[in-house]
Amino acid sequence: MLDIRIIRQDPDRISLALRNRNSDFDISAVLRLDEDVRKRKAEVESLRAQRNEIAARIAKAKREGTDVAHDVSLGANVARELSAVEADLVAEEERLAGLLALIPNIPHLSVPVGKDDSANQEIKRWGEVRQFSFEPLPHWEIGARLGILDMDRASRMSGSRFALLKGLGARLERALVNFMLDLHVKEQGYTEIFPPLMVNDKSMFGTGQLPKFKEDMFKIEGQEMYLIPTAEVPVTNIHREEVLSGDVLPVKYVAYTPCFRAEAGSAGKDTRGLIRNHQFNKVELVCLSLPETSYDALEGLTSDAEAVLERLGIPYRRVALSTGDLGFSSAKTFDLEAWLPSYNAYREISSCSNFEDFQARRAGIRFKRDVKAKPEFAHTLNGSGVAVGRTWATMVENYQNADGTVTVPDALVPYMDGVTVIGK
C-alpha cells in the first residue's frame, strides 16, 4: 500500500510510475475521494466534539443537581446528525481503502523502464552452459526412464500439474531442501522457520496477494483460509501488527514449505514436468530491514540465493526485472534464471525483491530506532533460496549422461547418502 500523503503530494510521479507498470489505474479518482473523506472527517469530528462537550455538561449538571433536560434534547439532535454523517464517512473511507489496496508499488529509480520482460536487464552470468555430445532429454523423460518421476500416476490421483517423486527422485528433493536450509542457516545466518501452510485473509492482504490475486490461490471451502502460495506470506506476517525494537534489524528468516498455486490463466504454459505445478516445494528467504539499508539487504539476499546455484554448479544469470514485469508489491526485483537444456534457455528459479515499506504498511510491521523514537515502517524483502522442483529439473537435465543416468554434484552427495550417480 502506498502512503496516501505521497499520492497527494506528488500525483504526477505516481501516475508516471503506474504507466511504466502498464497500469491504467486512475489516480485522480483517489485524490477526489481523499478530499471528500477529509472534508467529511472534519464534519464528523466537530460533531463529536459537540457531543462530548454536551455530555460533559450533563455530567457536571447531574453532580450539581441542576436541570439537564435542555442539554439532553440538544445532545439527542447532535447524536442523530452524527450517525448520519458517520455512515457517509465510513462508506467513503471504505471506498478509498479499497482503491488504495489496488495500487501497485512504485518501482525504484534503478528499475529499467519497459513494457514487459523483453526490457529486463541482464546483470551477470555465472557458469558455463554445457555442450552435450548427445541429444539431451528433458527432465520428465529422464525422470520417467529412471523411475524417479511419475507424472502419469500423479495426474491420475490429483489431476494435471502435479508430480509424484519416487525413490532417489524423492530423495533428491529432500536432499535439495536440506542442502539449501543448511547453507542458509549454518553459513549465512538465517533463522529457520516452519510456518503454518494455511493463513487467514489478513495475512494474504499484508503481503499483497489479496484483494487482487484471489484467483491464483486455493481457498479452503467455507473458511477464510488459504493455502499459502509461498512461505513469504506466513513468514513476513510473523511480525504483523508489531513494533520491533530497531536493534533486532535486520531480521533474517529462512523457511522450507510446500507452496500451492491455482495458476489461473497459465493454461498451455510449461505444461510438462516440474516447472509449473499446483504444488511445489520452495526454500524462501525473508528479511526485515532498516529503510536505509534495504537495497544492501536485497544484494545480500540475492547473492545468498545465488550461492545455492553456484554450489550445485548450475549455470545461471541474474536479471533485473523491468517496470512492466515487476510484481504488484515489489519496488525492485532480481530474478535468477537457471540454464534449462530442454528449453534451451534460462528459466526463472528464484525471484528476489525489495518491497520497501509497501508490505509493511499493509501488514503494520514497524520498528523504533530507540525507545523514544516514533515507530517507522520496516522494509521487507524476500527471495527464493531457491525453488526446489525447478532446481530438481535443472539439475537432472544439466547433469544427465549419455547412458540415461544422472550424476549427483559433489555438494549434494552427502545429502544423498553417498550416492554419486542416479540410475547405476
Added chain:
RNA sequence: GGAGGGGUGGCAGAGCGGUUGAAUGCGACAGUCUUGAAAACUGCUGAGGGUGCAAGCCCUCCGUGGGUUCGAAUCCCACCCCCUCCGCCA
C-alpha cells in the same frame, strides 16, 4: 464436537454508565544521591489521525463488529482468539 473461564497500556492487574486514555505494581526512560554501581527518592512513560507556518486545538482506539444512551472499557447482541476439563485424533 461438548462444558466452563477469560481477552484492559511493554508486562501484571484494578475499573463494571458521567474529568477514566484509564488506579496500583513491575519494567523502560530521565534525574538526584554515589568515586562507580546497586539501593533509595523524584519525574516521566501508548498508538493513529484531522487541522495549522508554528505553538496549539480537536477526534479515535480497553479482542473485532453492531446496538442501547445526551454520554459506554463499563449494559445488550454477534463473531474471533486464548486457557482448563471431557470427547475424538497423528
